[in-house]
Amino acid sequence: MEVIAIAAVAKNGEIGKDNDLIWRLPADMKFFKESTFGHHIITGRKNYESIPERFRPLPGRVNVVLTRNEDYHVSGGEVVTSLESALDLAQNNGETEAFIIGGGEVYRLALESGKLTKMLITHVDASFEADTFFPKFDVSEWTTKVVAEYKADEKNAYDFTIVEYTKNQ
Numbered sequence: 774m775e776v777i778a779i780a781a782v783a784k785n786g787e788i789g790k791d792n793d794l795i796w797r798l799p800a801d802m803k804f805f806k807e808s809t810f811g812h813h814i815i816t817g818r819k820n821y822e823s824i825p826e827r828f829r830p831l832p833g834r835v836n837v838v839l840t841r842n843e844d845y846h847v848s849g850g851e852v853v854t855s856l857e858s859a860l861d862l863a864q865n866n867g868e869t870e871a872f873i874i875g876g877g878e879v880y881r882l883a884l885e886s887g888k889l890t891k892m893l894i895t896h897v898d899a900s901f902e903a904d905t906f907f908p909k910f911d912v913s914e915w916t917t918k919v920v921a922e923y924k925a926d927e928k929n930a931y932d933f934t935i936v937e938y939t940k941n942q
């Protein structure tokens with residue numbers, strides 16, 4: 774099973790502020806939906822709660838919420854108390870691609886676990902005020918491939934490039 778972190782990251786590693794996203798890039802949201810659709814998505818409890826209630830659980834995907842709170846309940850989703858349990862759940866369900874969808878704490882956990890096989894990072898060509906960041910990682914451990922490049926337009930305020938990082942063996 775591939776274990777794939779998917780994130781949109783600005784120039785200084787910014788990913789969020791006040792438990793929300795900082796920018797709206799519909800073309801990137803479309804990429805996120807197409808990439809994750811039909812798969813397990815593993816999210817930190819804070820990121821999950823940042824999704825407006827009417828949009829969660831994200832449809833067409835098994836939403837797996839990571840929390841230390843054993844009494845936490847997610848209607849229409851799964852709750853786990855460790856990354857290992859999240860990955861076991863996906864594996865036991867026959868998943869081929871499990872997506873780690875953030876936020877900052879959970880990206881860090883996933884990177885440090887050594888379990889990530891891939892990352893799909895949307896590099897947003899702008900800087901923002903932020904309180905949550907993608908963890909620093911050693912680029913030399915990964916092989917990169919540009920998946921798509923977008924120029925800002927009337928709906929997407931910033932240029933961005935989607936890069937696939939594959940972990941070197």
Ligand SMILES: NC(=O)c1ccc[n+]([C@@H]2O[C@H](COP(=O)([O-])OP(=O)(O)OC[C@H]3O[C@@H](n4cnc5c(N)ncnc54)[C@H](OP(=O)(O)O)[C@@H]3O)[C@@H](O)[C@H]2O)c1
Nearest residue numbers: 780781789792793794817819820840841875876877878879
């Ligand atoms: N730009 C992007 O691509 C992107 C993507 C996703 C999120 N974000 C942003 O990221 C921010 C949220 O990130 P965050 O770092 O604050 O929070 P987070 O990673 O979404 O969630 C943190 C929570 O996950 C649970 N958790 C963490 N480590 C755990 C472990 N080892 N075992 C069990 N549970 C664990 C804990 O839940 P409990 O407190 O319930 O125990 C912890 O409080 C928001 O601003 C959001 O918009 C950005």
